[in-house]
């Protein structure tokens with residue numbers, strides 16, 4: 001998917017919501033547990049209930065890889081079920097020496113039809129480059145993550161700058177805002193303004209609202225750019241909103257609340 005197509009979807013749906021399909025078999029409602037294809041059936045119901053409210057789905061591959069071949073099959077069926085105008089993210093956090101990254105890119109962009117993949121930048125340019133060689137596909141590089149451990153390296157100074165600042169300024173030269181995004185945690189509110197100064201044009205994938213306590217308002221008010229420039233992810237807060245038979249309706253209700261709040265911020269952007 002191109003940047004222009006993504007921006008059009010955001011405008012059309014008045015949403016920059018990314019629903020996270022972190023489908024944990026132990027949290028699937030009891031009535032689906034015995035289904036032979038429980039993960040896919042759960043995802044299908046969530047997608048049907050939320051597809052008009054979001055512009056992206058993020059599949060965290062760990063929740064699928066944990067089940068071996070059956071998990072990969074559920075991941076493939078899920079990504080193929082998502083309507084093609086919705087941006088798909090393989091949250092796989094890959095990155096290795098160049099020829100290995102090339103195989104990861106083939107796995108997620110050719111064997112599986114994802115629009116994008118999350119990538120760890122620690123191994124440098126040759127580890128990220130293979131993900132940037134595909135037209136209409138995106139690398140989403142970890143910038144400043146939402147977790148506590150972000151302070152171990154990302155928020156350590158290397159000279160004058162934080163390591164994450166160096167990552168943003170260096171990695172942004174490897175691709176363009178047409179094929180490169182950054183992961184910025186919603187829990188890192190005090191850094192949003194600074195982050196936007198370093199990378200004014202890029203889209204950010206923003207996890208950390210909902211279960212991790214980050215604020216949709218803060219990220220929206222401090223880090224939107226003229227094209228919106230945000231995909232805000234919520235996983236557990238949406239997909240496990242009820243944990244019961246009505247899980248899809250409950251997911252829709254929470255997704256709708258996020259979407260309605262997003263519509264307000266988008267209106268402000270256009271006025």
Ligand SMILES: O=c1ccn([C@@H]2O[C@H](COP(=O)(O)O)[C@@H](O)[C@H]2O)c(=O)[nH]1
Nearest residue numbers: 060145146147185207211212234235236
């Ligand atoms: O910095 C990061 C990078 C990735 N994640 C992932 O996003 C979702 C968040 O799930 P919630 O249930 O909404 O907390 C999950 O897949 C993480 O692995 C992140 O949280 N922070």
